[in-house]
Amino acid sequence: xxxAMNFLNPTPTESHVPLRTADFPSLAEALDYAAKGTSGxxxxxxxxxxxxxxxxxxLQQEARTLAKRLLAxxxxxxxxxxxxxxxxxxxxxxxxxxQYAGYTPVPLPxxxxxxxxxxxVEQLRGLLAKSQAAVAVASAxxxxxxxxxxxxxxxxxxGTPQTFDELTEQPVELHPLQSxxxxxxxxxxxSTLFPRGVMVSGAAVMHNLAGIIRDGLxxxxxDRCVSWLPYYHDMGxxxxxxxxxxxxxxxxxxxxxxxxxxxxLWLSLMTNNQGTISFGPPFGYELCTRRVRNDAEQxxxxxxxxxxxxxxxxxxxxxxxxxxxxxxxGFDRKAFLASYGMAECSLAVSFAPLGQGAMVDEIDAEHLSxxxxxxxxxxxxxxxxxxxxxxxxxxxxxxLPGHEIVVRDEHGMALPDRKCxxxxxxxxxxxxxxxxxxxxxxxxxxxxxxxxxxxxxYLHKGNLMITGREKDMIIINGRNFWPQDLEFHAEQQxxxxxxxxxxxxxxxxxxxxxxxxxVQYRETNETKRSELSNRLARIIREExxxxxxIELVSAHTLPRTSSGKLSRAGTQRDYLRRQEEQGQxxxxxxxxxxxxxxxxxxxxxxxxxxxHAH
Amino acid sequence: xxxxxxxxxxxxVEGLLLQYAPQQVPIQEDTDLINDLGLDSLRVMDxxxxxxxxxxxxxxxxxxxxxxxxxxxxLQIQKIVENS
Numbered sequence: 242x243x244x245a246m247n248f249l250n251p252t253p254t255e256s257h258v259p260l261r262t263a264d265f266p267s268l269a270e271a272l273d274y275a276a277k278g279t280s281g282x283x284x285x286x287x288x289x290x291x292x293x294x295x296x297x298x299x300l301q302q303e304a305r306t307l308a309k310r311l312l313a314x315x316x317x318x319x320x321x322x323x324x325x326x327x328x329x330x331x332x333x334x335x336x337x338x339x340q341y342a343g344y345t346p347v348p349l350p351x352x353x354x355x356x357x358x359x360x361x362v363e364q365l366r367g368l369l370a371k372s373q374a375a376v377a378v379a380s381a382x383x384x385x386x387x388x389x390x391x392x393x394x395x396x397x398x399x400g401t402p403q404t405f406d407e408l409t410e411q412p413v414e415l416h417p418l419q420s421x422x423x424x425x426x427x428x429x430x431x432s433t434l435f436p437r438g439v440m441v442s443g444a445a446v447m448h449n450l451a452g453i454i455r456d457g458l459x460x461x462x463x464d465r466c467v468s469w470l471p472y473y474h475d476m477g478x479x480x481x482x483x484x485x486x487x488x489x490x491x492x493x494x495x496x497x498x499x500x501x502x503x504x505x506l507w508l509s510l511m512t513n514n515q516g517t518i519s520f521g522p523p524f525g526y527e528l529c530t531r532r533v534r535n536d537a538e539q540x541x542x543x544x545x546x547x548x549x550x551x552x553x554x555x556x557x558x559x560x561x562x563x564x565x566x567x568x569x570x571g572f573d574r575k576a577f578l579a580s581y582g583m584a585e586c587s588l589a590v591s592f593a594p595l596g597q598g599a600m601v602d603e604i605d606a607e608h609l610s611x612x613x614x615x616x617x618x619x620x621x622x623x624x625x626x627x628x629x630x631x632x633x634x635x636x637x638x639x640x641l642p643g644h645e646i647v648v649r650d651e652h653g654m655a656l657p658d659r660k661c662x663x664x665x666x667x668x669x670x671x672x673x674x675x676x677x678x679x680x681x682x683x684x685x686x687x688x689x690x691x692x693x694x695x696x697x698x699y700l701h702k703g704n705l706m707i708t709g710r711e712k713d714m715i716i717i718n719g720r721n722f723w724p725q726d727l728e729f730h731a732e733q734q735x736x737x738x739x740x741x742x743x744x745x746x747x748x749x750x751x752x753x754x755x756x757x758x759x760v761q762y763r764e765t766n767e768t769k770r771s772e773l774s775n776r777l778a779r780i781i782r783e784e785x786x787x788x789x790x791i792e793l794v795s796a797h798t799l800p801r802t803s804s805g806k807l808s809r810a811g812t813q814r815d816y817l818r819r820q821e822e823q824g825q826x827x828x829x830x831x832x833x834x835x836x837x838x839x840x841x842x843x844x845x846x847x848x849x850x851x852x853h854a855h
Numbered sequence: 856x857x858x859x860x861x862x863x864x865x866x867x868v869e870g871l872l873l874q875y876a877p878q879q880v881p882i883q884e885d886t887d888l889i890n891d892l893g894l895d896s897l898r899v900m901d902x903x904x905x906x907x908x909x910x911x912x913x914x915x916x917x918x919x920x921x922x923x924x925x926x927x928x929x930l931q932i933q934k935i936v937e938n939s
Contacts, residue, residue, distance in 0.1 A: 287907070287913060353916055353917055353919050353920045354896055354899075354919065354920075355888060355889055355894060355896070355899050355919050355922055356888070356889055356919075356920070356921070356922055356923045357919070357920055358920035358921055361920060382915060382916075382917050383917065386917075386920070498900070498916050501896075501897065501900040502900045502901075502903055502904040502907070503904055528897075718896070718897055775890070778893070779887075779889050779890040782889045782893070782894070782895060783889050786895065786896040787895055787896065788893065788895040
C-alpha cells in the first residue's frame with residue numbers, strides 16, 4: 242500500500258464537501274464525489290494503534306491507477322476479480338479498481354480456524370470455481386492458501402497486490418461499471434458445498450445505500466463510523482465500506498480478528514474518535530459486556546447515536562445487559578437500532594425507528610407455537626398472564642421506501658396482521674439473481690420481483706417481527722451454517738451413511754443457540770460409540786469452527802417427510818423431547834413448525850443464504 | 856532455538872491452557888487443542904489474546920490453520936518471539 246504516511250492522523254470527521262446521500266448513479270461516481278473531500282478510511286491494529294490512513298482522495302487515485310493496470314490483462318467486461326477480503330486498504334483499492342475498470346469484484350472470506358487449513362482451501366476453491374473468477378488476489382499471508390485453492394483452475398493471474406501493481410498501466414480512458422451492470426458478487430452463508438453468489442446491480446446497491454443513509458440512519462454532518470465487521474460479509478461491505486463512502490463519512494476499522502480477541506478495542510475506538518454509528522451482531526455486544534470491567538475502564542460513548550444490531554436473532558436481554566454495563570460511560574440505550582436484511586436485498590430491508598432503542602412485542606409463546614399467530618400479552622388479565630409464557634420479539638421496523646414486505650402462507654397467500662408466515666420482499670434493492678444458478682434463482686425470486694426470504698415472521702401495523710428464520714439455518718455467534726455442511730462432514734465417516742446425520746440448532750440454557758447433530762449409528766459397543774462421537778465433534782470444530790453436540794441414536798430414528806427426505810424440524814422436536822425426558826430443563830423450540838407439507842429439500846434449497854437482523 | 860526457551864514457553868502455555876482445558880485433561884506436547892481441549896473459535900480468540908499479552912507478540916492469524924497440538928503452538932510462539 243502506497244498510502245502510508247509518516248504522521249498518522251485519522252481522516253477528519255468533517256468531509257468539507259456538502260453531504261450527498263448516495264444520490265449517485267454508480268459506486269465509481271460516489272467515490273469520485275467523496276474524493277473531493279477530506280474524509281476516508283482509517284485502519285487500526287490489534288493494539289488500537291492507527292496503522293494506515295486512506296483518504297477517499299487517495300483511494301480514488303490509487304483505484305483508478307490500478308484499474309488501468311488491470312486493463313492490461315484484457316479481461317472481458319464483467320469478469321470476476323476474486324479478492325481475499327482482509328480488513329486492509331488493499332481491499333477497497335481493488336474493489337474500486339474493479340468499479341473503474343468494468344470488472345466484478347468478488348470478496349472472499351479471510352477467516353481461518355484452528356487446524357482449518359484444508360477446510361479453508363476447499364472453501365476458497367469452491368468459491369473461485371463457482372464465481373468463475375478470472376483473476377484472484379490475496380496478501381502475502383493469504384497467498385499460499387489462494388495458490389493451493391487455484392491449483393488446476395484456469396485463472397489469468399493469481400498473486401499479491403504487488404503482482405498486480407507491476408502490470409503496465411494502460412493509457413486509456415476508464416469506463417466504470419454502469420448502474421445496470423453487476424456491481425459485485427456477494428457469496429452468502431458459510432456454506433462450502435452450496436455457495437451462492439448474489440448479483441447486485443449498481444442501481445440496486447445505490448438504492449439500498451440511499452435508503453440506509455437517508456431513511457435508516459438519517460446520516461448528518463458530524464457522523465463518523467466505526468466497524469470491525471468483515472469485508473466479505475454484506476453488513477461489513479455494504480454497511481461499512483460502501484455506505485460511509487456514498488455519504489462521505491470517515492470510518493475507523495478494526496480487523497474482525499482483533500475485535501474477537503480484544504472486544505474492548507471497539508469501545509476505545511468509539512471513544513477516541515467520537516464515533517456516532519456502528520453495527521454488530523448481538524454476540525458482538527455480548528462479548529463487550531463480558532469483557533468490560535467497570536472500575537478499570539475509561540470510555541466515552543456519549544456520541545454513539547446509532548448502535549445497530551443485526552445478523553442473528555436479537556435477544557433483548559443481551560442489549561439490556563450491554564446498555565446497563567455501558568451506561569456509566571455515556572452509552573444511551575436509545576441508540577440501539579434493530580434492522581432486518583440480507584445480501585439478496587443488497588443489505589437492508591427494514592429499520593426500526595431511529596433514536597427509540599430496541600422495542601419489543603410481547604406475545605404469548607404457546608399461542609405462537611400452536612397457532613402461528615402472535616397474540617399480544619397486553620390486555621390479558623393478571624390471572625391469564627400468570628399461566629402464559631411470554632416471548633419478547635424485537636421490532637425490526639418498516640421497510641425502506643420503495644420496498645414492500647408481505648407475509649405469506651405456504652400456498653403463497655398473503656396473511657393478515659399478526660399471522661406468522663414466510664417473509665417476502667419486493668423493491669429496487671433486490672438482487673438480479675444468483676450468479677450462474679438459474680435454478681436457485683427461480684426458487685427464491687418470482688417473475689414479478691418478489692424475493693422469498695425464507696425467514697418466518699409477522700407484520701403488525703407495518704412493522705416486522707421475526708419469529709424464526711429459514712427453518713434449517715444454524716446461526717452461532719453471528720455466523721451462518723448450513724446443516725448440509727455439517728452433515729456432509731459426518732457422512733465422510735465410514736460409519737455414517739448419507740441420510741444418517743441431521744444437523745439442527747437448539748436453544749441453549751442462556752437463550753443462545755447450540756448446534757446439535759443427531760446421527761444414526763447401530764453399534765452398541767460403548768468405546769466405539771464414544772470414539773465416533775468424539776471424532777465427529779472434533780471434525781466439526783476443525784472444519785466448521787464451532788462446538789457441536791453429537792447425539793447418537795439407533796437406526797430409523799430420524800424423522801422423514803413423506804417423500805423420504807430428512808425433516809430437520811422433526812429432528813429438532815424429537816431431540817428436545819428426548820432431552821426433556823432425560824429430565825433436562827424444558828426449552829422452547831426455536832420456531833413454530835409450519836405444517837407446510839412441502840418437500841423439505843425444496844425449502845432448504847429455496848432459502849437464501851445470509852440473514853440479518855432478527 | 857534453545858531447549859530451555861522451548862521449555863519456558865511450554866510452561867507458560869501450559870499454565871494458560873489449563874484455564875481452557877476440561878477437568879482432568881493434562882496439557883502435554885501432543886495434547887490436541889481441538890480434540891482434547893474442545894476449543895471453539897471464540898475461545899481460541901480469547902486464548903490468543905492471552906498468548907499475545909503474555910509473550911508480547913502478534914500471532915499471525917494464518918498460523919492457526921496449521922495449529923493442532925500444544926507442541927505446534929509452543930514452536931510457533933517460539934519462532935515469533937525469536938523473530939521479534
